Amino acid sequence: MNEKVILNAENIRQLDWGAINGCEAASLLEGLHYQHHARQLNxxxxxxxxxxxxxxNPYHGFGGSPFKNQPGNFEAIFTRPLVWWGSSYGHLTELSGADPDWLYCSVRQGDPVLVFVTIHFEAPEWDEYPFGRVPANNHAVLLDGVDTHQVHVSDPIDGQYWLSKATFEQIYNARRMAIQINK
Known part of the structure; x- marks a missing residue:
């Protein structure tokens, strides 16, 4: 199936709120709002x-503050605590490890997907922490569109845009971390 699908999820600009490290929450709320959940919350x-x-530890919750960088902390929250938290607002499905085609299928079915990528889709810059190896340029966006050769994302830093599937898949496949936001 190669038709163009765009869900038109909203775009939350994290920097407008002073949340220099708030991409996961912004992307999650974009998807929840799209599915008509947590609409009462800004x-x-x-x-x-x-x-x-x-x-x-981002595997236990947000590792620091979304509003400032704290030396020694990795300011992020990963899929398991995001699913735990986000499930109190709507139905989420852990898709980590999924092939990109699974993500595209989800979008085609009307369910946006929060994906972990890198800032500006640049090559990962790996750092070591006690909990594991992670990209220093960690980022999360909402995948909300797909066609034959491109995907559409709502990016809390760079706005909404299309990019090639090849670029998306190269960066996504470095970790394969994703959450489907269901109706």
Whole structure:
């Protein structure tokens, strides 16, 4: 199936809210709003409800502050705590490890997908932390469109745009971390 699909999810600009590290929450809220969940919450209110990890481990919650960089912390939240938190607002499905075609199928069925990529889709710049190896240029966006050769994303830093599937897949496949946001 190669038809062009665009869900037209909203775009939340994290920097407009002073959240220099708030891409995961912005992308999640974009998808929840698209599915008519958590509509009563704006991004600022949503950020204040995000679980913060007491040990700065993004596998346990947000590792630091979305509003500032803290030396030694990896300011991010990964899929498991995001699913746990986001499921109190809507139905989420962990898709980590999924082939990109699964993500495209999800979008074609009307369900946007939060994907972990890198800022500006640049090559990952790997760092080591006690919890594992992660890209210093970690980023999350909402995948909300697909056609034969391109995908569309709602990016909390760079706005909404189309990019080639080849570029998307190269960066996504570095980690294959994703969450489907269901109706």
């Amino acid at each position: 991004y600022g209110e949503f950020l204040l409800q995000m679980p913060i990890s007491s040990d700065a």
